[in-house]
Amino acid sequence: MAAVSIRNVRKSFGSTPVLHGVSVEITDGEFVVLVGPSGCGKSTLLRMLAGLENISGGEIAIGERVVNDVPPKDRDIAMVFQNYALYPHMTVFRNMAFSLKLAGAPADVMKGEVSGASRILGLDQLLERFPRQLSGGQRQRVAMGRAIVRHPQVFLFDEPLSNLDAKLRVAMRSEIKDLHQRLNVTTVYVTHDQIEAMTMADKIVVMHQGRIEQIGAPLELYDRPANLFVAGFIGSPAMNMVPGRIEGGAFVDAGGTRWPLPKDAAASEGAEVVYGIRPEHLVLDPAGMPAVVHVVEPTGSETQVMLKIGGATVMGAFRERISAKRGDRLPVSPDIGLVHLFDRASGRRL
Amino acid sequence: MNTVAAQTWVRPKQELGPVARLFDWKPFLVTICLLPAVGLLLVFLTYPLGLGIYLAFTDTTIGRSGIWVGLENFEFLLEDKLWWNAVFYSVFYTGIATIAKFGLGLWLALLLNNHLPFKSILRAIILLPWIVPTVLSAIAFWWIYDPQFSIISYLLTDVLGWRTTNVDFIGSPWPARWSLIAANVWRGIPFVAISLLAGLQTISPSLYEAAMLDGTSGWQRFRYITFPMLLPILAIVMTFSIIFTFTDFQLVYAITRGGPINSTHLLATLAFQRGIPAGQLGEGAAIAVSMIPFLVFATLFSYFALARRKWQQGEADD
Numbered sequence: 001m002a003a004v005s006i007r008n009v010r011k012s013f014g015s016t017p018v019l020h021g022v023s024v025e026i027t028d029g030e031f032v033v034l035v036g037p038s039g040c041g042k043s044t045l046l047r048m049l050a051g052l053e054n055i056s057g058g059e060i061a062i063g064e065r066v067v068n069d070v071p072p073k074d075r076d077i078a079m080v081f082q083n084y085a086l087y088p089h090m091t092v093f094r095n096m097a098f099s100l101k102l103a104g105a106p107a108d109v110m111k112g113e114v115s116g117a118s119r120i121l122g123l124d125q126l127l128e129r130f131p132r133q134l135s136g137g138q139r140q141r142v143a144m145g146r147a148i149v150r151h152p153q154v155f156l157f158d159e160p161l162s163n164l165d166a167k168l169r170v171a172m173r174s175e176i177k178d179l180h181q182r183l184n185v186t187t188v189y190v191t192h193d194q195i196e197a198m199t200m201a202d203k204i205v206v207m208h209q210g211r212i213e214q215i216g217a218p219l220e221l222y223d224r225p226a227n228l229f230v231a232g233f234i235g236s237p238a239m240n241m242v243p244g245r246i247e248g249g250a251f252v253d254a255g256g257t258r259w260p261l262p263k264d265a266a267a268s269e270g271a272e273v274v275y276g277i278r279p280e281h282l283v284l285d286p287a288g289m290p291a292v293v294h295v296v297e298p299t300g301s302e303t304q305v306m307l308k309i310g311g312a313t314v315m316g317a318f319r320e321r322i323s324a325k326r327g328d329r330l331p332v333s334p335d336i337g338l339v340h341l342f343d344r345a346s347g348r349r350l
Numbered sequence: 351m352n353t354v355a356a357q358t359w360v361r362p363k364q365e366l367g368p369v370a371r372l373f374d375w376k377p378f379l380v381t382i383c384l385l386p387a388v389g390l391l392l393v394f395l396t397y398p399l400g401l402g403i404y405l406a407f408t409d410t411t412i413g414r415s416g417i418w419v420g421l422e423n424f425e426f427l428l429e430d431k432l433w434w435n436a437v438f439y440s441v442f443y444t445g446i447a448t449i450a451k452f453g454l455g456l457w458l459a460l461l462l463n464n465h466l467p468f469k470s471i472l473r474a475i476i477l478l479p480w481i482v483p484t485v486l487s488a489i490a491f492w493w494i495y496d497p498q499f500s501i502i503s504y505l506l507t508d509v510l511g512w513r514t515t516n517v518d519f520i521g522s523p524w525p526a527r528w529s530l531i532a533a534n535v536w537r538g539i540p541f542v543a544i545s546l547l548a549g550l551q552t553i554s555p556s557l558y559e560a561a562m563l564d565g566t567s568g569w570q571r572f573r574y575i576t577f578p579m580l581l582p583i584l585a586i587v588m589t590f591s592i593i594f595t596f597t598d599f600q601l602v603y604a605i606t607r608g609g610p611i612n613s614t615h616l617l618a619t620l621a622f623q624r625g626i627p628a629g630q631l632g633e634g635a636a637i638a639v640s641m642i643p644f645l646v647f648a649t650l651f652s653y654f655a656l657a658r659r660k661w662q663q664g665e666a667d668d
Contacts, residue, residue, distance in 0.1 A: 052559050073565040085560035089578045089661045098574070099564035130661040146564075 002063035002076075002153040002186060003028045004049070010057035011044055011210075018044055019210045021058065026203070031180050031187045035197040036207035036233070043158055045207075046190045050079050050156050062153055078147030079156040082163065084139045086131040086146075092118075093127040096145045117148040120179070137168045144179065155180075157189040161196065173199055194234050198222070206230050228347035231276050231340060237304060240282075240314040242275045243344060251275045251341075255311025257289065262336050266350045273350065276340035279304065279317035288333030291316075293324045307332065405635035412629040423636035432612050433637060436620040440644070443531055443616060444595045450535045451591060452584075455542025460576075462543065463550045473544070480540035488604030491533040495519035495605065520606050523613030530614055533601055538594070542587060549583035550576065589652030596644060617641045 004026040011019040019041045026032050034042040047053040049060060051072035059066050067075050086095050094101075096117060097110045105113075118124050121141040131139055140160060147155055157176070161169045177200050180187050191197055197204050198218045206213040206221065206229070213233075214226040225231035231239050244253035246267045251259040259275055267273050280302075294313065295306040303322045307314050307330060316332055324330050341350040372378055406423055410416035427433045462473060479487060494501055496519075503516035520526040553576065561571050599618040602608065608615035608623060615623070617637055625634020 050559075050563060052562070072559075072562045077563065079560070079563050081556045081560060083554065083556055085554065085556040087557060087560075087575065098561075102565045102570065132661065146560075150564075 004154055004186060004188065005061045006045070006049070006058075007061070008058035009045070009048065009055060009060060011041070011048060011053065012056050017210065019056075022207075022210075022212055023058075024205055024212070024215065026186060026188065029184045029186055031177070031189065031200060031202045032205060033189045033191060033197040033201035033203070034205045034207060035191055035194055036213075038192055039209075040207040041210040042190045042192075042205075042207050046079075046156055046158055046188060049154075049188060050077055051075050076153040077156055078150050078152040078154075079158065080140075080143045080147055080160045082159040084131075084143040084160075084163075086139055086142055088131050091128050091130055092123060092134070092142050092145075095131070095142055096149050099146070099150050113149040114145070117145040120148065120182070121145050136164050137172060140164065140172055141175075144176070148179075148183070153186065155185050155187040157187065159191055160189075161191070162193075169196075176200065195236060198234065204234075206233060208233075224349065225276075225340065226349055228274060228276075228342050231342065231349075235278055237279045237315050237317060239276045239278045239340070240312075241342075242277075242312045242314070244273065244275060246271045246273060253310060253312050257310030257312065259289070260334065260336055260339075261341075262339050265339075265341060267341050271350075272344040274342040274344050274347075276342060277314070277334040278338065279315040281335040281338040282307075282314070282316040282318075282332045283335055284318060284320060284322075284330070285333040286331055288331040291330050291332050293326055293328045293330050295326070296322060296324060298322075305330065402635050403639055405632055406639040407636075408632045410631040410635075412626075412631060416632055419632070423633050424640070426633070427636055427640060432615065432620065433640070435612060436615040436617045436637070437640075439527060439614060440596055440616045440641075442527070443534065443598070444592055447531050447534045447538065447595050448588065448592055450531070451538040451542050451595075452588065454535070455539045456546055456584075458539065458543040459546035459550055460572075462547050473547075476543055477540045479537050480544075484537065484600040485604050487537055488533065488601050491529075491536075491601075492605050495529050497521055520610070522610060526606055526610060526614050530602055530605060533605065534595060534598060537601065538591060542591060545583065545587040546580065549580050549587075553579050585652060585655040589648060589655075592648045592651075593645060596648065597641065617644075 004024075006022060006024040006026075008021045008023050009019060010017065010021050022041075022045060024032070034045060036042050044053060048055050049062075051067065051070065055068050059068050061067065062075060062077070087098065090098065093114055096114045100110045100113060114127070115124065118127060121144060123138070123141055123145060126134065126138060126142075131142065134142065140163075143160070160176070161172050164172060173196060176189075180200075189196075189200065201218055203215065204218055204221055205215050208229050214221060214230045216224075221230055221234045225234060225239075228241065232241065242251075242253045242259070244251055244259075246252075246261070246265075246269055248269075249261065251261050251273065253259065253275070261267075289309050291307040291309045291314075293305055294308055297304040297306075298321070302317050302319055305316045305318065305322060305324065307316055309332075322330070342348060343350055366374070405416075407418055407420060408416035409419045409422070458476065462469065462476070466472060493499065497503075497516060500516060500519060502519075503513075506513045507516065518525055519529045557575055557579075558571055561575050566574065596616075597618055598616060599622065602614055602616050602619050603622070606614045608619045612620075617640065621634045621637035621641075623634075624630050624637055628634075
């Protein structure tokens, strides 16, 4: 186990820069999720950590050792690939034992390690199967088993759940988290799915266009997003964002509708701002803002309603069962303590 | 809102003519669709093959239809030193050329699978020996092997000065045998290299990355990943290559015509030599038929070696 430190790392492919100086400190045993839309450089960063891509600038250290020029096999890391990358011509046992065999481990050690890992993962009955004879979830587990048997300093996961169906993804999510808690190995996990990030991470790194937008604990990002990008990326359904300006102690949107502001709002009169309110922070309030129902989407546990408030379209998520129809009036008001204000020009939180 | 009743529209029934009905009749359709293919196969494949096998059991010569002689031709061949020579050289030629083609072809494929500048141009150039008509390349080799004007001899004697005499490429048996094998290898490499390259490109790069993280060296990646994953395609390409090489005719006939002193006859060239220029159709046919057991063996080899390996099989439980 080891801490990982990524210091001002840059990467360019040819003349195209994809990472513009990224720094992350990962403490020993931490579960860090790199999250961001596709093309944000998160996988590239992970592959640089693994040694599969070279580092154009800055340095990466695993433990005390700077690994910029250390080949992948000497970095003491294990990686689970998106497509699992199981060796199709080897049985589950040989897939898992391959690295030990290369390291010259004696047969009984190999057997012990593999059976230990396969017990943890529930693969004991499948050791003689070939990857093709396994289901998606089982292949996923073999890929993890291959990583476990090596007792690496760091686990790397590259979107490991994106090839699984929705139900299995949820199950594997908790399985990976459970595994991490059991083995307590430093883990870096890449995903584009913010729910995965929120549910699994100790620390989330939100990336966008080769830069880090915010680093923090899941709920920290949810409660205090540093900018518009993080605000829109974390949380589902996404935060409502209404552009407008501060006038007479309230927020006025482009259509002239007045939205209530928190008392301690850090915005000065006349400022151009974006008013952010999460769908779940809109509450039904007979004395609230005049909203017209547009689309109603019941999910069972809650009801999501697309509302028109003045010129703005906002999403509301309510615990109550709502039997409104299109065109009905449904007055709502924002939970005033949970309003986010962002500077319109810079996108930063005010 | 006004409502407009949708008009009910009924598709008119079409009466089919007799021709249309005939073409809708499945047995007729099956027959006429199969006819061209079956006809071609019968006329150009089955008939010549059948005739060849029939002739092998007769004493037909050119200009005289023979009579059925049973196995006499084959009994004669077993005592024929030239036939044994041709068998030996066919096997030798096929064996050595196949080993060389696959060694060099695999090496070339591995090189081409890397990121090289001008990769597509290089691949096109590699294919050239295979695109050129065999007889043309055979004639080129004939020149290269010419006792007097050989460019290799010229390089070795006049340019480099390593030899004082020209090389005797096709003037005596063993050098001629090796020279023909070299020409065959030159011609056969592209097929092997390009086929294996196609196989290499089906191997997912993430397997190599996983293997790299697992601690493999370059050689180990070849030994544990590339080679086993390539084996199925290697087996099929090798089967084809063996069959093409064993039945080779053009190269040998164009360069040496089986000489000197019949040392480079393959079974195919010997069969032609006996049957057409010498006129012994029955005996030539018997030589050609004698290739069948070897080819059947090669095909069986492929059948068993190609039998889908367990790891390639579908998702079925054992």
